[in-house]
Amino acid sequence: xxxxITQRRGASGxxxxxxxxxxxxxxxSVPGRRGVARSTPTRRSLWSRVVHSEVLLFTLFVAPNLxxxxxxxxxxxxxxxxxxxxxxxxxxxxxxxxxxANYRYLLGDDIFRLVLRNTFVxxxxxxxxxxxxxxxxxxxxxxxxxxxxxxRAVVFAPTLxxxxxxxIIWVYxxxxxxxxxxxxxxxxxxxxxxxxxxTTWSMVAIIIVYVWKNLGFATVIYLAGLxxxxxxxxxxxxxxxxxxxxxxxxxxxPMLSPISFFLLVTSILTTFQAFDIISVMTQGGxxxxxxxxxxxxxxxxxxxxxxxxxxxxxxxLFIIMLAVTLIQLRYSERKVHYG
Amino acid sequence: MDSRALQFRITRLAGYGxxxxxxxxxxxxxxxxxxxxxxxxxxxRALPTVWWPELLQWTSLADLRASYxxxxxxxxxxxxxxxxxxxxxxxxxxxxxxxxxxxxxxxxLAFLRFPKKNLVFxxxxxxxxxxxxxxxxPNYVFLGRTMVDLFGQNWINTxxxxxxxxxxxxxxxxxxxxxxxxxxxxxxxxxxxxxxxxxxxxxxxxxxxxxxxxxxxxxxxxxxxxxxxxxxxxVTTNDNDRPLTVGLTYLFNQEGNTDWGVVMAATCFxxxxxxxxxxxxxxxxxxGMTAGATKG
Numbered sequence: 013x014x015x016x017i018t019q020r021r022g023a024s025g026x027x028x029x030x031x032x033x034x035x036x037x038x039x040x041s042v043p044g045r046r047g048v049a050r051s052t053p054t055r056r057s058l059w060s061r062v063v064h065s066e067v068l069l070f071t072l073f074v075a076p077n078l079x080x081x082x083x084x085x086x087x088x089x090x091x092x093x094x095x096x097x098x099x100x101x102x103x104x105x106x107x108x109x110x111x112x113a114n115y116r117y118l119l120g121d122d123i124f125r126l127v128l129r130n131t132f133v134x135x136x137x138x139x140x141x142x143x144x145x146x147x148x149x150x151x152x153x154x155x156x157x158x159x160x161x162x163x164r165a166v167v168f169a170p171t172l173x174x175x176x177x178x179x180i181i182w183v184y185x186x187x188x189x190x191x192x193x194x195x196x197x198x199x200x201x202x203x204x205x206x207x208x209x210x211t212t213w214s215m216v217a218i219i220i221v222y223v224w225k226n227l228g229f230a231t232v233i234y235l236a237g238l239x240x241x242x243x244x245x246x247x248x249x250x251x252x253x254x255x256x257x258x259x260x261x262x263x264x265x266p267m268l269s270p271i272s273f274f275l276l277v278t279s280i281l282t283t284f285q286a287f288d289i290i291s292v293m294t295q296g297g298x299x300x301x302x303x304x305x306x307x308x309x310x311x312x313x314x315x316x317x318x319x320x321x322x323x324x325x326x327x328x329l330f331i332i333m334l335a336v337t338l339i340q341l342r343y344s345e346r347k348v349h350y351g
Numbered sequence: 352m353d354s355r356a357l358q359f360r361i362t363r364l365a366g367y368g369x370x371x372x373x374x375x376x377x378x379x380x381x382x383x384x385x386x387x388x389x390x391x392x393x394x395x396r397a398l399p400t401v402w403w404p405e406l407l408q409w410t411s412l413a414d415l416r417a418s419y420x421x422x423x424x425x426x427x428x429x430x431x432x433x434x435x436x437x438x439x440x441x442x443x444x445x446x447x448x449x450x451x452x453x454x455x456x457x458x459x460l461a462f463l464r465f466p467k468k469n470l471v472f473x474x475x476x477x478x479x480x481x482x483x484x485x486x487x488x489p490n491y492v493f494l495g496r497t498m499v500d501l502f503g504q505n506w507i508n509t510x511x512x513x514x515x516x517x518x519x520x521x522x523x524x525x526x527x528x529x530x531x532x533x534x535x536x537x538x539x540x541x542x543x544x545x546x547x548x549x550x551x552x553x554x555x556x557x558x559x560x561x562x563x564x565x566x567x568x569x570x571x572x573x574x575x576x577x578x579x580x581x582x583x584x585x586v587t588t589n590d591n592d593r594p595l596t597v598g599l600t601y602l603f604n605q606e607g608n609t610d611w612g613v614v615m616a617a618t619c620f621x622x623x624x625x626x627x628x629x630x631x632x633x634x635x636x637x638x639g640m641t642a643g644a645t646k647g
Binding site for chain 2: 066067069070071073074076077078080081083084085086087088089091092095102149152153155157159160163164165166167168169170172173174175176177178180181182183184185187189190192195224228229232233235236281284285287288291292305306309310313314319322323326327329330333334337
């Protein structure tokens with residue numbers, strides 16, 4: 013569809029350039045011009061020349077971007093596939109081929125299994141938390157309250173702040189002696205856990221930070237979605253005697269489902285790549301309790317200098333992300349058919 | 352009637368209550384950071400808790416020099432002047448390259464004829480699927496070793512090494528292409544009738560007309576470059592070549608847990624510029640984000 017339109021636009025382009033021809037005619041509407049285009053076969057040679065130069069211009073315009081993609085995205089991806097099949101410490105001159113040994117190692121490794129589990133827990137907690145809270149806040153800010161635009165801006169602000177800097181603030185907050193969290197828990201007489209030094213609470217802590225930082229994105233997207241729901245749907249539901257809860261369940265939620273799905277997929281993909289929070293707050297610890305796939309890749313590559321294992325782990329991550337994306341594509345197609 | 356009005360007022364009140372609670376939750380960490388940056392070590396350790404540091408109280412505000420002692424100490428603890436310079440260069444250059452790349456590619460895809468144009472578009476979009484962590488190690492090897500084999504010098508600790516791997520754009524290209532294709536055809540066609548070539552068309556018509564989208568994308572790109580962490584962390588080894596985000600975490604690893612006041616002051620250095628830009632361009636950023644998401 014898109015392509016057809018652009019082709020047509022392109023085809024009309026060079027002909028319009030014939031100034032004298034069109035300047036005479038008073039009609040500048042698009043169909044008229046296309047009519048002119050078809051009725052001037054004598055301009056072939058000029059036409060092909062212009063097309064030729066457009067091809068050149070296209071190439072020049074697209075080249076820098078594609079070149080950079082080639083060098084820094086596509087080639088490294090292939091190279092990473094190769095690295096996953098060798099054993100290499102990033103220093104030695106030779107890279108002995110080991111076949112699938114790196115993958116086999118990962119699948120049999122207890123730590124890697126823990127890493128997969130952590131990634132799952134972190135993703136479910138962070139995505140679930142930010143979507144649920146984001147929806148809640150969006151529903152609230154969709155009410156006619158004074159100052160809600162300002163509140164929206166405040167809720168969104170953390171998504172833009174440096175993850176590294178935010179993490180440092182939260183390490184201070186989670187400090188079991190001087191931290192804000194310990195002080196607040198003190199108000200209700202609960203002894204603060206040691207948070208980042210505890211194998212269970214450290215995961216809870218990074219999920220809290222992630223949700224705090226990212227719930228504004230879900231809020232803003234949900235708010236935009238809420239505003240597209242036609243009012244008469246609610247009116248009709250009201251006439252049918254639906255209470256607020258039933259209206260939420262039967263009107264709001266279904267109408268938001270495409271947006272929820274979009275948020276679900278994009279949040280899963282960004283959560284998989286959440287590096288700075290984990291790197292700064294826990295460095296994957298204590299004893300790998302918060303070690304997720306992305307951190308594991310970094311650790312294997314740049315701390316343990318095991319390029320093969322790092323590359324293999326990054327491919328595992330890539331395949332999971334690809335699967336998520338493909339599911340989204342399939343769903344979107346179906347949505348087009350039925351929606 | 353009366354009970355209805357009462358119920359209305361109660362829900363209204365509950366709404367404001369919930370809104371205030373949310374603002375407190377979002378604002379508390381920033382409050383903790385700012386007050387922490389003005390606390391002395393005794394105040395940080397004090398029990399009962401010091402909520403408002405003495406340096407921020409009216410009596411001591413008269414003595415301004417004393418109030419920012421943590422900031423001067425933080426500034427001296429690491430080369431923050433260099434960090435600012437590095438971050439600024441990386442951000443501005445990276446953003447410019449991204450905007451230029453996205454604009455040119457989007458214009459070509461929207462307005463220029465090319466055989467198998469869709470294939471080019473797919474090639475750009477497919478890059479979205481390649482996650483950072485797959486490319487990070489090979490890129491490091493490329494800049495650190497392959498560059499030496501090819502040109503006799505590596506790109507570790509260089510601006511181009513930090514900037515170039517992130518200078519290609521997929522999402523922005525997509526965003527701008529959509530925007531360009533939504534521009535009014537009549538105006539563009541009229542310009543062509545007047546003998547306007549593609550370069551003039553791009554510069555005089557398309558860019559001015561698509562300005563809001565360009566600004567939005569520029570801002571989003573700027574924020575991303577300023578906050579970028581993993582790649583600069585990997586590709587810099589000299590203290591002087593680091594951007595703010597990485598430099599801050601190195602300072603934190605040295606001083607964290609022992610001197611929170613200084614660390615919080617340094618954190619303010621990183622966060623303050625972005626907060627200021629956000630205050631100024633808040634509407635642009637939020638609307639750009641939602642436009643990209645809800646249309647998709």
